[in-house]
Amino acid sequence: MKKLINAPDRVVDEALAGMAAAHSDLIRVEPPNIVVRKDAPRRGKVGVISGGGSGHEPMHGGFVGLGMLDAACPGAVFTSPVPDQMQAATKAVDGGAGVLHIVKNYTGDIMNFDLAAQLAEAEGIQVKSVVIADDVAVKDSLYTAGRRGVGGTVLAEKIVGGCAESGANLDTVTAMCQRVQDNVRSMGMALTSCTLPSVGKPTFDLGDDEMEIGIGIHGEPGRSRMKIATADQIVEMLMTPILEDLPFKSGDRVLAFVNGMGGTPLIELYVVYNAVASMLKGKGITVARNLVGSYITSLDMAGCSISLLKLDDEMTRFWDAPVHTPALRWGL
Amino acid sequence: MSFDKSGQLSYDDFAAWIRRYAGVIADNKQYLTDLDAAIGDADHGINMDRGFQAVLPKLDAQTPGDVGAMLKVVGSTLISTVGGASGPLYGTFFLQFGIATAGQSSVGLEQLLKGLDAAISAMQRLGKAEPGDKTLLDALIPARDALRRASEDGEQPAKALSAAVDAADEGMRATIPLVARKGRASYLGDRSAGHQDPGATSVDLLIRAARDQWAG
Known part of the structure; x- marks a missing residue:
């Protein structure tokens, strides 16, 4: 470690x-x-x-x-x-x-x-x-x-x-x-495990060519472990259960949140966001607001999660309202 | 130290039990954490050890005499220091045990069982778990039941405690094939089968520590 x-x-x-x-x-x-x-x-x-x-x-x-x-x-x-x-x-x-x-x-x-x-x-x-x-x-x-x-x-x-x-x-x-x-509905995935400082070794073993779909933010295993895929395929695997669950429909206005797990660079999160945005466009869902970055992480785990929130006017107004915190700041 | 001629345990017996268990937890910190890593979040031993290390100075500061008052201090200290699910659950165990034995300077099998009954029902209210959900109750409830059967059969306290340890052992091992329905292990679904529950394991150690201290 x-x-x-x-x-x-x-x-x-x-x-x-x-x-x-x-x-x-x-x-x-x-x-x-x-x-x-x-x-x-x-x-x-x-x-x-x-x-x-x-x-x-x-x-x-x-x-x-x-x-x-x-x-x-x-x-x-x-x-x-x-x-x-x-x-x-x-x-x-x-x-x-x-x-x-x-x-x-x-x-x-x-x-x-x-x-x-x-x-x-x-x-x-x-x-x-x-x-x-x-x-x-x-x-x-x-x-x-x-x-x-x-x-x-x-x-x-x-x-x-x-x-x-x-x-x-x-x-x-x-x-x-x-x-x-x-x-709001979310789902995450991991490319690598996290390592707790007190444990000193990875919480779980993931092969160099494997990923875990449906991971939790503490390294809890998810739905399935499989061979690594492209970003577009991974987005599809995460978005489909999210979209079907609420369900999100054509005409909805959403806040799309692409989150990094702590060990994934922003450039990859934008690759993911690009796929999320185009998939939503294809389904007639409007991305009214978005957030891209590592905001709810799992120590040094590499991977991402996607969250979709179906917005209404009031939620949108409070999202846009001024915020001044160590991690989020706008509208001031 | 052990049961006296009339089958009673003293304040010192209870304090020695808690101190012994703190040592057992320290010795098994890694083992419990490894069990938790397999189906939970790899912190059970670390959290329990932090809690019982905080309990030790509180015990030293406690005025000897009232068993219930001492157990309540153990419970509230665990609630304040352990965190996770084990903090509230173990904390509730000792807190309720303490409430049931408040004001008593000695405790016999009958009060011991009353304390366990109160502790177990409060833990079930808090955690909403049933036997077979792959939780610490799967060792605790069989131990309590075995203790009660032995006591009703008129067994000596030492023998009754051994029966409780055997039941806790069996209950702990019986968690291995179970699919977890509560706690973080439940996220694994069927993948939680094949692993021994860390909470049932720390409960087994608790019952063993009582047997070793009081009937060793």
Whole structure:
């Protein structure tokens, strides 16, 4: 393993200290390891927080700031944060209008956020939660933990952040988050495994000529392993299940999000985006907005994910609204 | 240290059990992590070890006497330090066990079973898992049931604990062919079969640590 680290068990703390030093104009980092918007709490504004294991940077800490998250709770690498963090974050951002928890659908995240919401409510803070579960690679059935929360989370955090910034109340902000969840679908693939700093070797073995379709953001295996294909073929393999699931139809206006897994260069993501855009055009679906880059990653994994969100005017407006965070900035 | 003549365990017995288990987890950190790498996300041993290393100084700081109060501290420390699914689940186990034994300076088999009942039902409420879902419950529930049967048959506590270990072993091994229905392993579908569940394995170690400490 070759990594830019000092010690595996100090990676998260040192990265957070680095973030705080680099972005002191936007965020502050407080114990017990929470990233808080510098001017939080904002009186009368609904607080929006999220959290999850580290290793997916810039998600979630990189999305803390004006127009997006009020706080983020990073756990150990690929391990959900503990309730103390979400409880502290909830208290730190509560401006009296309540707090929304955006939770990715993983067993640990659900349980820890659930415990935290109970603790915060016991202290008199109104908390609502929306679970993001957009990964079509997982069969949603009684026999699984349900679909994973992946790329759709980034889009939800931006749109919901814009909604909260507009002064909407907790019910409205919660409904907006649910609306994004209901209209977004994603799927990812890996060219290589990721390597956890604490483990030191790749999580799974993938041959030089193989890829994993339907990969999760923690290296969880996907739908199938197969021989490597061209970018156009891979896009087809990811887009077809996404398009069929919602389903997306001719005449729809969408936000197309091509995300890098951490180890794939932007030039390849644009090759992927090119194929996504032309496939959507061929189906009569309008790409009204897009995002291309590595925003929800899996450490050093090479690969990509594609997310499509069916937009309406309100979602589009909140997507366009000003945002100023370490990782996303526009409209200012 | 072990059961006294009237079949009771003391505060020190419980504290020694937790300390022994912390050592067992440290020794098996890599093994549990490797099991998790096969069907989960390769962190079970690392997370459990972080939690129990945080528990040790809390135990040292605890005023001896109240078994329940000590177990509650263990539970809340695990919830605050482990993360993942095992943090809330193991935390709930010790928290509920502690609530069921609150104010007691000694605990016999009967209270032990009451504590296990409370712990298991709270874990099931939290994780919504059923036996056979390939989770830690697949070792824990058979162990509890074996302990109850042995106790009802009038077995000595030491023998009852051995029966619990045998049942936990069997339950743990029985997770190998199962297809996971809960947790991250469930994403694998049929591909989760053929691997032993890491949570059932750490539970087996927990029951073993009790047997080794109290009836070794």
